[in-house]
Amino acid sequence: xxxxxxxxxxxxxxxxxxxxxxxxxxxxxxxxxxxxxxxxxxxxxxxxxxxxxxxxxxxxxxxxxxxxxxxxxxxxxxxxxxxxxxxxxxxxxxxxxxxxxxxxxxxxxxxxxxxxxxxxxxxxxxxxxxxxxxxxxxxxxxxxxxxxxxxxxxxxxxxxxxxxxxxxxxxxxxxxxxxxxxxxxxxxxxxxxxxxxxxxxxxxxxxxxxxxxxxxxxxxxxxxxxxxxxxxxxxxxxxxxxxxxxxxxxxxxxxxxxxxxxxxxxxxxxxxxxxxxxxxxxxxxxxxxxxxxxxxxxxxxxxxxxxxxxxxxxxx
Ligand code: SF4
Numbered sequence: 500x501x502x503x504x505x506x507x508x509x510x511x512x513x514x515x516x517x518x519x520x521x522x523x524x525x526x527x528x529x530x531x532x533x534x535x536x537x538x539x540x541x542x543x544x545x546x547x548x549x550x551x552x553x554x555x556x557x558x559x560x561x562x563x564x565x566x567x568x569x570x571x572x573x574x575x576x577x578x579x580x581x582x583x584x585x586x587x588x589x590x591x592x593x594x595x596x597x598x599x600x601x602x603x604x605x606x607x608x609x610x611x612x613x614x615x616x617x618x619x620x621x622x623x624x625x626x627x628x629x630x631x632x633x634x635x636x637x638x639x640x641x642x643x644x645x646x647x648x649x650x651x652x653x654x655x656x657x658x659x660x661x662x663x664x665x666x667x668x669x670x671x672x673x674x675x676x677x678x679x680x681x682x683x684x685x686x687x688x689x690x691x692x693x694x695x696x697x698x699x700x701x702x703x704x705x706x707x708x709x710x711x712x713x714x715x716x717x718x719x720x721x722x723x724x725x726x727x728x729x730x731x732x733x734x735x736x737x738x739x740x741x742x743x744x745x746x747x748x749x750x751x752x753x754x755x756x757x758x759x760x761x762x763x764x765x766x767x768x769x770x771x772x773x774x775x776x777x778x779x780x781x782x783x784x785x786x787x788x789x790x791x792x793x794x795x796x797x798x799x800x801x802x803x804x805x806x807x808x809x810x811x812x813x814x815x
Contacts, residue, residue, distance in 0.1 A: 530593040531558050533651045533689070533722070534773060536623060539589040540579060540616075544572055544608055548595030550629065553653075554665045554737075555696065557729040559595050566600055572608055576615035584618040591623050598626030598650065602638055609645035623649035628669035631677040639684030650686055652677065655693040657712025658705045665696060665734070671712060678716035689720035692758065694751045694776070696726045698743040706754040710761035717764055723771040725751055727813075748777050748807055749799060755780075756795040759788065774814035777807040 532541060547562030590612060592598075600608070612619055624647065631639070631650065639647075652674075656662060659671050669677075681688045690713065697705035713721060726745060728735040737743040746754065755771060755778075764784045769791070772779035778798060782791050798806050 531595070532591045532593060533623075533625075535689075535722075536589065536591040536651075538585060538587040539591040539623070540585045540619070541591050541593055542572065542575060542579075542608075542612070543567065543593040544597050544604075545594050545600060549599045550596065550627070550668050552666045552668065553655075555693070555726055555728070555732055555734040557732050560731060562594070566604060569604065569607055569611075573611050573615070576611050580615040584616070588618055588620040589623065590616065590619045590621070592625075595625055596627055596630050597624040598630035599633070602634065602641070605642060605647075606645065609642065609647060612646060619646060621648040622646045623651065626650040626652055628652070628667075628673045628677045631680055632673060634680075636680050636683045639680055639686060643685050648687060649689060650681055651689045651691065653691045653693075654709075654712070655691065655696055656705050656709050658697060658701065658708035661697040661701055661705050661708075664701075671708070674712065675716055678718060687720065688716070688718040689722065690716070690718040691722050691724060694723055694725045694754045695745050699746050699750065700744070702746050702750060702754055703757070706757035707761060710758045713758070713762040713764070717767070719767055721764075721767055721769045722773060723755055723758065723769075723776065724773045725775040725777065725813075727775055748804065749802055752778055752795055752799055756792060756799065759784075759795065760792050774812070777813075779808070 530541060530543060532539070545564070545566050547559040547564040548556075549564045551559055551564065592608075598605070609622060612622060622645075631652070634642070653667075654674050655665065655667060657671055657674070662669060662671065678688055678690075692709050692713070695702075726734070728738045728745065734743070738745060745751075759769065762784075767784040768781075769784050769787075770779075770781040772781050778795070780791050780794060782788070784791075
């Protein structure tokens with residue numbers, strides 16, 4: 500079955516959890532996971548995002564960040580253990596940045612997964628520069644040995660000015676250090692970049708800096724998404740006020756072309772098939788680079804919107 504290219508999933512009622520003050524933290528609400536984890540078991544070890552400040556992100560604005568009590572996580576795992584294994588034999592830790600959990604909490608969570616669900620072959624999580632750099636290579640190796648095999652990292656751009664503008668909480672040099680630590684620990688690094696995030700004004704700078712960053716960190720997986728101004732976010736406010744102009748559909752594809760053409764990978768699965776994108780592409784780099792760049796050149800030359808995904812088919 501083809502993977503659904505959307506990130507949002509609605510959790511069923513058993514995910515309802517209470518905070519220590521009796522407040523409902525997650526009323527069976529929505530969580531986000533990478534589309535490539537669509538067939539993974541979801542284990543919510545935290546609620547929301549501890550950063551929750553990125554200018555374009557509305558995913559967790561309605562959630563107060565909290566780490567779920569270990570007893571709750573173990574109870575969920577015990578319930579999962581009564582069910583057959585998921586065919587993928589993979590598990591994804593939710594919410595936004597589960598890797599922010601301290602080692603004193605992550606280690607028992609991974610140990611409990613091993614104990615209750617011995618069939619799990621790989622655990623993955625979102626993680627960002629802040630959460631990875633709080634851990635040493637030795638600590639990341641310990642997590643790797645306990646099953647953590649993949650980190651999805653929203654890098655968004657290689658341009659320092661844009662990183663500051665979107666309040667990403669990370670600089671380019673810190674992204675590089677993050678990649679180096681994950682590689683040293685043997686954890687696969689899946690990088691997300693965001694087309695259009697610097698607006699028309701910063702478009703070329705964003706694309707070329709992102710290409711050079713990707714070349715430097717050489718991740719095995721890259722996913723390109725397209726920025727979507729969501730009401731309630733600072734990005735949406737800036738766009739509505741005319742302070743930032745999102746590039747046109749073809750301007751976004753021109754960014755993608757620059758990122759693809761100007762980057763250099765030793766071995767990378769590169770995709771733009773997320774629901775937010777206007778043109779889904781997927782390939783193994785460097786093998787498929789010429790084909791993918793040619794496909795973009797063809798669409799950019801034709802400038803025919805009929806060749807693009809219609810607006811109603813896009814999503815987050
Ligand atoms: S770190 Fe990720 S989840 Fe948190 S605010 Fe930024 S984009 Fe959203």
